[in-house]
Amino acid sequence: MGKVKRKVKVIKIDVDKCNGCRACEVICSAFHATPKFSSNNPARARIQLIHDALKDVYLPVYAGENAPAECMGRGKYVIDGKEYDECSFCRASCPSRGVFKEPDSGLPLKCDMCESDPPLPEPMCVQWCLNAALTYEEREEEAEEEVKLDEMEIGLESLASKYGLQKVTDAIARMSKKE
Amino acid sequence: MRYAETGFNLEVDLSRGNIERVETDPALTALHLGGLGTSIKLLWDRVPPETDPFSPDNLLIFSSGLLCGTPAPGCNRTIVTTISPQTQLTAYSMMGGFWAPELKYAGYDKVILRGKSPELVYLWINNDKVEIRDASHLRGKGSNETAEILRRELKEPNAQVAAIGLAGENRVYFASIEQGRSSASRGGIGAVMGDKGVKAIVVRGTKDINVARPVDYMALCSEVLQYIKNRESKPIPGVMPILAGLGSPQEMRLIDEEWHTTNFMWGNSRTRRKDFWTKEIEEKWRETQESARTRLISCYNCPMKCAATISIPGISTYMMKCFSKLTYTMAAYSDLDFGFKIAQRATEYGVDGFTAPQVMAFALELKEAGILKDQDMEGIPSDSDGKFYWLLDRIVRREGIGDVLANGTYWAAKQIGNGAEEYAHNNIKKQEQLPLKLGMLNPVYFLMYSTGEKINITQIEGQFPQSPFLTKEETEEFIRDWIHVPDDKFKEYLRKWEFRGEFSNPNYPDIEASCDIVDWQEMMHYIDDAVGMCAGLSSFPLKPPYHIHNYPALISSATGIDMDEAGLKKITKRNRTLLRAVNVSRGMRRADEKPPEDHWKKRFPELEAKLLDAYYKFKGWDDQGIPTKDSLKELDLDYVADDFEKRGITGNGQS
Numbered sequence: 001m002g003k004v005k006r007k008v009k010v011i012k013i014d015v016d017k018c019n020g021c022r023a024c025e026v027i028c029s030a031f032h033a034t035p036k037f038s039s040n041n042p043a044r045a046r047i048q049l050i051h052d053a054l055k056d057v058y059l060p061v062y063a064g065e066n067a068p069a070e071c072m073g074r075g076k077y078v079i080d081g082k083e084y085d086e087c088s089f090c091r092a093s094c095p096s097r098g099v100f101k102e103p104d105s106g107l108p109l110k111c112d113m114c115e116s117d118p119p120l121p122e123p124m125c126v127q128w129c130l131n132a133a134l135t136y137e138e139r140e141e142e143a144e145e146e147v148k149l150d151e152m153e154i155g156l157e158s159l160a161s162k163y164g165l166q167k168v169t170d171a172i173a174r175m176s177k178k179e
Numbered sequence: 180m181r182y183a184e185t186g187f188n189l190e191v192d193l194s195r196g197n198i199e200r201v202e203t204d205p206a207l208t209a210l211h212l213g214g215l216g217t218s219i220k221l222l223w224d225r226v227p228p229e230t231d232p233f234s235p236d237n238l239l240i241f242s243s244g245l246l247c248g249t250p251a252p253g254c255n256r257t258i259v260t261t262i263s264p265q266t267q268l269t270a271y272s273m274m275g276g277f278w279a280p281e282l283k284y285a286g287y288d289k290v291i292l293r294g295k296s297p298e299l300v301y302l303w304i305n306n307d308k309v310e311i312r313d314a315s316h317l318r319g320k321g322s323n324e325t326a327e328i329l330r331r332e333l334k335e336p337n338a339q340v341a342a343i344g345l346a347g348e349n350r351v352y353f354a355s356i357e358q359g360r361s362s363a364s365r366g367g368i369g370a371v372m373g374d375k376g377v378k379a380i381v382v383r384g385t386k387d388i389n390v391a392r393p394v395d396y397m398a399l400c401s402e403v404l405q406y407i408k409n410r411e412s413k414p415i416p417g418v419m420p421i422l423a424g425l426g427s428p429q430e431m432r433l434i435d436e437e438w439h440t441t442n443f444m445w446g447n448s449r450t451r452r453k454d455f456w457t458k459e460i461e462e463k464w465r466e467t468q469e470s471a472r473t474r475l476i477s478c479y480n481c482p483m484k485c486a487a488t489i490s491i492p493g494i495s496t497y498m499m500k501c502f503s504k505l506t507y508t509m510a511a512y513s514d515l516d517f518g519f520k521i522a523q524r525a526t527e528y529g530v531d532g533f534t535a536p537q538v539m540a541f542a543l544e545l546k547e548a549g550i551l552k553d554q555d556m557e558g559i560p561s562d563s564d565g566k567f568y569w570l571l572d573r574i575v576r577r578e579g580i581g582d583v584l585a586n587g588t589y590w591a592a593k594q595i596g597n598g599a600e601e602y603a604h605n606n607i608k609k610q611e612q613l614p615l616k617l618g619m620l621n622p623v624y625f626l627m628y629s630t631g632e633k634i635n636i637t638q639i640e641g642q643f644p645q646s647p648f649l650t651k652e653e654t655e656e657f658i659r660d661w662i663h664v665p666d667d668k669f670k671e672y673l674r675k676w677e678f679r680g681e682f683s684n685p686n687y688p689d690i691e692a693s694c695d696i697v698d699w700q701e702m703m704h705y706i707d708d709a710v711g712m713c714a715g716l717s718s719f720p721l722k723p724p725y726h727i728h729n730y731p732a733l734i735s736s737a738t739g740i741d742m743d744e745a746g747l748k749k750i751t752k753r754n755r756t757l758l759r760a761v762n763v764s765r766g767m768r769r770a771d772e773k774p775p776e777d778h779w780k781k782r783f784p785e786l787e788a789k790l791l792d793a794y795y796k797f798k799g800w801d802d803q804g805i806p807t808k809d810s811l812k813e814l815d816l817d818y819v820a821d822d823f824e825k826r827g828i829t830g831n832g833q834s
């Protein structure tokens with residue numbers, strides 16, 4: 001695999017500016033609905049506001065890679081005297097908690113930076129965060145070429161790691177016979 | 180498929196412990212939209228006028244609005260409707276925050292409580308799973324405390340909790356329902372919740388809300404958001420700071436309280452302190468507020484920041500919004516630090532921040548006047564702050580004199596007698612009002628105070644400036660982008676209005692203009708209350724993002740119901756009239772429709788009578804304020820007309 005120029009898309013998260021509105025969750029889930037905007041459901045959003053109002057914890061967190069198993073150890077952060085729950089900063093959908101999973105199927109969700117054709121000037125959550133807690137930057141970087149998984153493959157991969165590849169293949173074979 | 184709404188209500192019979200998920204009739208959505216509209220229909224159908232507020236037959240309805248949970252910015256209101264123990268009329272108090280959208284995501288538009296639970300319980304709504312659960316361990320707990328315990332117990336950090344505190348449990352007539360960030364406070368709805376034996380309703384929902392025409396609807400919602408951004412960068416010049424921008428009054432952001440502290444009344448809504456605000460006070464209050472306030476926060480899906488987290492060393496953190504920052508402070512002739520501290524306790528107890536401080540100031544006045552005796556207040560501390568804490572504790576526990584005061588100034592004065600009635604001077608329809616006393620009668624406000632079913636001016640006013648602009652240029656500048664007016668005549672009304680002379684208060688806005696202006700303001704509130712929109716982005720501020728010209732398209736693209744301005748106006752009028760009909764059937768008449776006697780120094784009985792006559796007529800009501808048969812039929816409310824006839828409610832027989 002060769003070197004390629006890659007656009008790195010960065011969302012800068014300024015937690016001090018967050019007012020806790022969860023507009024980012026609303027618009028994310030609406031954008032990713034099929035057909036687009038036909039429904040919304042914050043539980044499906046690929047950004048979640050991890051929050052605890054009385055402790056003044058407001059953390060917009062983006063869904064990252066799926067983790068098939070829980071971490072062996074957990075990190076508990078204390079920043080400026082505020083104690084954050086274990087896993088607060090983590091972007092993984094993982095068996096230890098409910099976030100970043102489709103509510104019906106439990107399949108993992110992942111932020112795709114609102115990829116679309118034509119491309120959006122900025123991801124939807126950034127556009128809807130009028131408080132500028134979320135801002136968007138792009139820069140170019142050199143990187144190794146990699147094979148990108150699409151959404152279905154991500155889902156299949158996680159099923160495979162949960163049930164074993166053989167079971168998933170069998171299930172698909174059964175399903176295709178029924179059709 | 181149902182769009183925007185879920186099409187299901189939860190019916191909970193607390194006496195029998197029965198829960199049912201009931202599909203609603205889409206025809207009712209077309210007739211009343213949702214929120215207050217469909218709730219008032221339930222109240223009319225199911226709570227006959229003989230029903231006592233504390234009867235098991237009274238309903239307590241928690242409703243979302245029609246558009247709550249869709250992407251419309253700021254559409255997050257929970258509308259709670261019941262019969263008020265204080266006014267004996269309809270109470271429909273609202274709260275922002277996060278509860279109503281969560282209910283929609285759980286798959287319900289409303290939760291309808293009836294009956295009474297023999298034990299203290301809470302309701303746990305987790306999508307399709309709904310349970311009535313024992314709450315004996317929550318008895319006496321504060322509202323925030325309760326929410327924290329329940330979230331932990333249920334392991335649901337994202338559950339939304341509406342809870343009562345001790346005041347609700349003890350049926351204090353001004354008990355609120357608290358939701359952390361927001362509260363539904365007016366009319367003693369917390370007392371009805373306590374009477375039903377319900378400590379809290381906890382909701383978690385993870386289902387979709389659909390809209391009918393996604394692309395159109397999103398375009399309109401984005402436009403609204405863009406408008407908010409622009410509007411916030413251009414505050415309106417020439418009006419006081421709290422009226423210049425959007426949102427609820429920005430009390431948590433603003434430090435400068437000169438306007439409130441020198442124009443609103445202190446104590447039992449009596450004393451104006453024109454010279455109160457000084458540089459030193461400003462400095463001191465700035466320090467207090469900046470050190471207490473940890474973060475400015477919003478309600479669900481709204482870019483504004485109308486509330487704040489308040490953390491003061493030594494007391495639990497809580498959230499505050501709007502004017503309760505000053506109500507305790509001013510009632511007790513104290514300072515902001517005291518206001519923030521006592522509001523924390525009051526929030527945990529769950530009492531209305533308008534009424535509670537006035538009740539306490541009223542009690543102290545009665546003591547001063549010798550109407551309440553030493554033995555009534557045995558053990559009360561000698562300092563003013565201490566007195567307030569002492570009274571608050573007695574009221575929410577209904578101990579001694581607290582038991583009398585817990586019914587609000589109107590009922591307490593009646594019970595105390597001995598001239599105490601004179602001191603309950605700031606009520607409309609038995610409910611305490613903002614502590615505001617003014618000079619010259621304003622005809623528009625006269626009508627709103629008198630006839631507004633909400634009995635709370637901030638939820639009746641809005642849209643039209645509160646006073647004329649100083650110069651012609653300012654007026655023209657304001658009118659330039661005033662796209663919100665339903666009709667160009669409103670621009671003329673504003674142009675003509677002056678500070679002095681023929682075209683000033685009380686004679687201008689003239690009777691016709693006053694009727695039009697009140698009608699417009701009222702209409703916007705009734706739309707908001709049906710769709711669940713925050714008044715702070717619609718009916719309350721000047722030049723809001725939502726108005727009569729974009730609402731029909733928003734509603735129709737979200738719901739799929741055909742809607743134009745005329746159609747929306749008719750629905751609004753129907754809801755407004757049905758609400759009046761409920762109150763009329765409970766005995767409300769013209770004699771009840773008046774502002775506090777001392778609200779203005781200069782009153783004009785003849786003009787006021789003419790205003791009321793004209794407004795009643797304009798609305799299709801007879802001279803007792805009773806909707807006429809014809810106007811009821813026009814609004815498809817024939818069943819109300821029939822019921823009135825059966826009950827012999829005919830007013831002057833004009834119908």
Ligand code: SF4
Pocket residue numbers: 017018019020021022023024025049060125128129130131132133134
């Ligand atoms: S939209 Fe912005 S302000 Fe609102 S919750 Fe998300 S990050 Fe916070």
Ligand code: SF4
Pocket residue numbers: 253254255275276425426427476477478479481482483484485486713714715716
């Ligand atoms: S404008 Fe203020 S009160 Fe209204 S929804 Fe937004 S944050 Fe809440």
